Amino acid sequence: MKSLAFVQRNDTRSAVGDFSPVLSVLSYYDLGNTVSPFLLLDHIGPGQLLPSTQQKGVHDHPHRGFETVTLVYQGEIEHKDSTGSGGIIRSGDVQWMTAASGVIHQEYFSSAFSQHGGRFEMVQLWVNLPAADKMGPPGYQSLTRAQIPVLDLPNDAGTVRVVAGEFDHITGPAKTHTRINVLDVQIHANHEVAFCCEAGDTAMIYLLAGRLQFSANEIMEEQGLAVMSQHGTGFVISALENSRLLVLTGERINEPMSGRGPFVMNSYAEILQGYEDLKNGQFGLKTSS
Ligand code: MN
Secondary structure (H helix, E strand, C coil), X not given: CCCEEEEECCCCEEEECCEEEEEEEECHHHHCCCCCCEEEEEEEEEEEEXXXXXXXXXXXXXXXXXXXXXXXXXXXXXXXXXXXXXXEEXXXXXXXXXXXXXXXXXXXXXXXXXXXXEEEEEEEEEEECCHHHCCCCCEEEEECHHHCCEEECHHHCEEEEEEECEECCEECCCCCCCCEEEEEEEECCCXXXXXXXXXXXXXXXXXXXXXXXXXXXXXXXXXXXXXXXXXXXEEEEEECCCEEEEEEEECCCCCCCEEECCEEECCHHHHHHHHHHHHCCCCCCCCCC
């Protein structure tokens, strides 16, 4: 059995572009080597957007060397990028963007959502790519709510949405470069759920809301990140209250990591090359041009 290694907690909220509040749950600066292949997790909201004729969000910015995974729980995000891809990510949808060799993109509240306003809540997860795929072609997977299978757990314990990988022989729609499970889970109060993964895999749980208990009676409050031990193949989570959580597991990418801002590569020379390529227009055109 995997056991709880530690709980990471950051109570400081800030803004990313116009998105606020944003909780930086983890970033590769502090935990990148610990929770490989996961690089970053931001919890955006929950918050209330006031109606406006202007679309707010994060303006044109680049990414290189990894993938960004955006899960929208409430609200609507409109995405445009330098490959010409774009679309609206609605409640329950997931956008899986492979930045790889480089994209410039913008992430805004959709025009309809901006006009009406309302509650918003999103998570953005960054997933590392193996060195062999870092300079591959960019890609974009738009996974709608209807494409993501939902499993009702026995005894009314809750539900598991399989975004990537598998749970109980149900496979999620995301195509990934390494073996990853992304599970969007609800556990009802006073129920427990068992998860499995392979020995040596990274396993972590981000609790969006609720209260959880682990096997040795450790308790985690909401907006904490539980990082499990590397040894062992499974773990059990009990919910003390109705809980919403992301269960993220996967095989580690055991390669050197060098990151700065929106670039995560294998060496500092490659980071400098990224800035050079961006300056020379090799990430494509800005979406606003
Ligand atoms: Mn971005």
